[in-house]
Amino acid sequence: MADQSTTYSPSTVTYSHREDLDDVITNISPTDTVFMSNIGKTKIKSKYHEWLTDDLTTAANCAVTEGNDAVLSDVIVQARTGNYTQVAAKWFAVSDTLEAVDKAGRKSEIAYQTTLYLKMLARDMEYGLINNTTSTSTDPRSANGLKGFLTTHDYNFTTGTASTTLEESKFNDVIESIWTSGGNPNMVMAPANLKRYISAFTGNSKITTNMDAENKRIILAVDYYESDFGVVKVYASRFIAEDSQAGDGGNGALSGYYSCFILEKEKFQLGVLKPLKTEKLARTGLGQKIQMSTEYTLISRQEKASGVLERCAP
Secondary structure, eight states, X not given: OOXXXXXXXXXXXXXXXXXXXXXXXXXXXXXXXXXXXXXXXXXXXXXXXXXXXXXXXXXXXXXXXXXOXXXXXXXXXXXXXXXXXXXXXXXXEEEHHXXXXXXXXXXXXXXXXXXXXXXXXXXXXXXHHHHOOOOBOSSSOBOOOHHHHOOTTEEEOOSOSGGGSOOHHHHHHHHHHHHHHTOOOOEEEEOHHHHHHHHTOOGGGOEEEEEETTTTXXXXXXXXXXXXXEEEEEEEOSOOOOOOOBOGGGOSBOOOOEEEEXXXXXXXXXXXXXXXXXXXXXXXXXXXXEEEEEEXXXXXXXXXXXXXXXXXXX
């Protein structure tokens, strides 16, 4: 008997098939702004914002002779520190047709894109607040960030050798140095690889871990670290940029070296000159142009209250 084949689905039948497209859009791009979410916010009035700092004299024995005449000292003079504001903006355009058609995963393209662009703007702000190293009035103006402000307690590895590994003793050295100057650090920010080093610290069992007693398992994530000079909460930050790093003796460039920040977060504020604003620009055709903008700076009330370990090896 001859073979017989039957085509049950002729090619043209696909013309009548309905598409099977989920009405959900998945996006896992990180949006957590650890630093900006932990510091305060204040209104400022100029594109160059300044603040004052001063220091007490070194503590010493203050005994004087009985009946001694007044010995006058100079008044304590304040130092002025400042930072330029930085304008941040995002724009996008949506045609009237795209806004009108039936779309998967969202009703309004303008509303959906606005949400995405606001998240991207916040990420850009977080990145600059951490990584910028200069404050400049040259257009476009740039605001100094953590890496530019922290100079007093800066443990800076300079060569790409094994000695650059983040160790618990070095971590505590910076905390001690900050405390000795009068600071009270309470926050640590580290990229993923350095966060793992901190999670492996073992000194005197001062690491607080999460424990799931019911399932008899320990979650290896350090939330708090108790030093001799106070407790710090440890955060993993996704937006700490890689440090520039010359090779040992200047021979070749190395990669993967990062900073770990030890902060007294109350000494930092986001200074806002122009609050975040979303607006539709004037029409020039068959579509809508959307603008999101803000102007801000980083205020570092006293940089000696915080510190950084730079160029830590991966």
